[in-house]
Amino acid sequence: MSDTALAIMARYPELGKGKTRLARSLGAEVTLDLYRAFLQDLASRFAGWKYDLIWAYTPVERDFLSFLDTLIPAPEIPMQAFPQEGPDLGVRLHNVFMTTARHQFARTILIGSDSPQVGREHLLQAQQALESADVVLGPAEDGGYYLIAMREPHDVFSDIPMSTDVVLEMTIEKARQLGLKVQLLETLFDIDTQADLQRLASLLQANPSLAPATAVCLDDIKKRGFLS
Numbered sequence: 001m002s003d004t005a006l007a008i009m010a011r012y013p014e015l016g017k018g019k020t021r022l023a024r025s026l027g028a029e030v031t032l033d034l035y036r037a038f039l040q041d042l043a044s045r046f047a048g049w050k051y052d053l054i055w056a057y058t059p060v061e062r063d064f065l066s067f068l069d070t071l072i073p074a075p076e077i078p079m080q081a082f083p084q085e086g087p088d089l090g091v092r093l094h095n096v097f098m099t100t101a102r103h104q105f106a107r108t109i110l111i112g113s114d115s116p117q118v119g120r121e122h123l124l125q126a127q128q129a130l131e132s133a134d135v136v137l138g139p140a141e142d143g144g145y146y147l148i149a150m151r152e153p154h155d156v157f158s159d160i161p162m163s164t165d166v167v168l169e170m171t172i173e174k175a176r177q178l179g180l181k182v183q184l185l186e187t188l189f190d191i192d193t194q195a196d197l198q199r200l201a202s203l204l205q206a207n208p209s210l211a212p213a214t215a216v217c218l219d220d221i222k223k224r225g226f227l228s
Contacts, residue, residue, distance in 0.1 A: 002051050015029065065079075
């Protein structure tokens with residue numbers, strides 16, 4: 001067991017659920033295939049690596065562990081999963097850190113499943129930053145963040161209007177009000193719109209090894225005429 005937990009916030013892939021802005025332009029089936037590719041790349045990159053990989057999933061009634069077996073059958077080091085708990089995203093994020101703290105992890109690095117290009121180097125930078133910082137954030141271009149890491153489950157989530165362009169700014173301010181030191185990583189972009197997807201396609205065309213399953217899926221999407 002590692003002393004660091006890598007938690008990934010994820011939705012069980014279901015037709016017509018999640019990634020609604022992309023689905024409006026790509027259609028539900030193509031969007032579902034794309035999201036499965038995101039999860040495939042994240043699982044392949046981080047399962048059995050130096051951190052304990054834990055999936056925090058929704059909806060709670062789904063058998064997410066069985067789904068993970070379709071991504072990586074019989075992984076060398078079993079992945080863990082537990083349902084997200086709470087009425088809103090901020091509470092659910094805080095509960096992930098509370099859960100990993102109860103399991104005695106010294107550090108927790110949490111990422112979303114909307115940025116399949118997040119690499120091991122970003123997590124290593126977050127771990128290093130936690131040597132001196134209380135809260136480490138990976139800023140997203142839309143004003144949110146793709147990564148948050150802490151050594152303790154500080155509540156930097158309450159009263160933050162999640163999924164808005166002020167999430168990062170307000171989280172930094174809240175952390176500083178609590179007397180916490182904040183460090184930022186490099187800025188990346190989430191995949192929420194077709195324009196984001198076009199950027200990702202260009203990135204993976206230059207370096208498909210960043211997210212191989214997603215690169216294959218995007219090639220198929222291009223053939224269907226959804227991307228240039």
